[in-house]
Amino acid sequence: MESRWPRNKTYNSGSRSELGHHTGYTLQRPQRRHRQGARWALNEETTPPSNLTILDPMGLMSPVLITGKLIFQDSRFRGVGCDELLPDDLGTRWSIWVKLPDLLDIHIPRWVGARGKENCQIHVFCDASERAYGTVLYIRSTHKTGTLVRIVCSKNRLAPLKKVTPPRLELIAALNGARLLHYFCKETGYDIAEATLWSDSTVALGWICNDPNMWKTSVANRVTEIQTYTTPSQWKHCRGQDNSADHLSRGVTAEQLKKLRNWWHGSLWL
Numbered sequence: 477m478e479s480r481w482p483r484n485k486t487y488n489s490g491s492r493s494e495l496g497h498h499t500g501y502t503l504q505r506p507q508r509r510h511r512q513g514a515r516w517a518l519n520e521e522t523t524p525p526s527n528l529t530i531l532d533p534m535g536l537m538s539p540v541l542i543t544g545k546l547i548f549q550d551s552r553f554r555g556v557g558c559d560e561l562l563p564d565d566l567g568t569r570w571s572i573w574v575k576l577p578d579l580l581d582i583h584i585p586r587w588v589g590a591r592g593k594e595n596c597q598i599h600v601f602c603d604a605s606e607r608a609y610g611t612v613l614y615i616r617s618t619h620k621t622g623t624l625v626r627i628v629c630s631k632n633r634l635a636p637l638k639k640v641t642p643p644r645l646e647l648i649a650a651l652n653g654a655r656l657l658h659y660f661c662k663e664t665g666y667d668i669a670e671a672t673l674w675s676d677s678t679v680a681l682g683w684i685c686n687d688p689n690m691w692k693t694s695v696a697n698r699v700t701e702i703q704t705y706t707t708p709s710q711w712k713h714c715r716g717q718d719n720s721a722d723h724l725s726r727g728v729t730a731e732q733l734k735k736l737r738n739w740w741h742g743s744l745w746l
Contacts, residue, residue, distance in 0.1 A: 530576070535612075535630035536584060539739065542608050542632055543573045543727030549634060578730035589617040589624035598660070598671035599625075599746060601714070602653035603721035604645035608634050610724025611653035613660055614742045625742045631656050632724040644695070646677035649721070650684060651698045654705040673706060676716040684711050718743040 530537060547569050556562060562570060590596045597616040603609065610632025616625045631652060635645055653673055661668040675681055683691055685708035688699040716722065720738050728736065738744070 530579075534628070535632070536627060537579060537733070538610065538630050538632050539723035539728045539736070540573075540576070540579065540730050540733050542610070542634070542724060543569075543729070545634055546607055546727060547573060553637075573729060576730055578734065582734050585626070588615050588626040588628055589619070590615050591617070591619075593666055595619075596666070598657065598666055599742065600653045600657050600671060600673045601719050601721040601742075602646070602649040602673065602675045603716075603719045603725045604635070604642065604649040604677075605725040606635060606642065606645070608632055608725045608727070609645050609649035609652065610721050611649055611656050612721050612724060612739075613656055614720075614746065616742070616746055625746045627740055627742070629656070629660065630721075630724060632721075643677060643679035643683075646675060646680040647683055647695065647698050649725070650675055650677075650680050650711075651702055653721075654702045658705040668705065669707070669710070671706070671710060673711050674714045674719065675711065676714055676719045678713060681711055681713055684708055714743070718745070 530541065532538065532541065547566060551562060551566055554563065554566075556566070561567070595618040599614045599616060600611060601614075602611045610630060612630035613628045614625055615628055616623065618624075633652075640648075650673070653675075657668060657671055657673065660666065661671070683695055683699050684702055686699075688696040688703065690696075691699060718738075720742055723733075723736060723739050733739065
């Protein structure tokens, strides 16, 4: 199976009428590529599945997109040129990931379950791996018929190329969680003091729940900013398998994302 980075090339755009109208998220087939990407075993009559532009401002598809970013980063780190074949391992990973049209089967309700602010709770999960870190925000609402938990937004990034220890990456993820929560509450009017933030890193939680002056400068600065937005009592520990943000730091395929209940609705105990 051959994989290449193609130069700009024109493909038929096709119909977009059926794309993303249930969710507000659009997968577009542009007339011309302006960014380089990988492809595999294509001929002139095939519209490449990788030739897609994904509009995902809320980060609901981030667990899938981060996988593609990791593959691209690995290829650049190895010095793979734009017109060179991908190594076998990267080509295999790309051919598995590139089935992005599976995202079209995902229907996302526009209503997150909140009728007011009285019976709602905000929960933010943070996680990091050696390759990426991220945070995801949920609203938990109580109704006469029961409790509803819905994803609202997420944010993730690749880890720095410079080596950073896992606890410090977890702290960076926690900082991004605090920033995301601050932005969400500022825009929606929810009380940030009523929110709960979760991390599976006991080291990062230990830093957050103590005086920033106890730590080195890089840790102290991040802890100070976290404590500006939140209080130590708002931070809780969860098990790694219960942390929904784990998908943001490790990545999944489009097919897997459709079936990830704890991504769309949080952990069962919420």
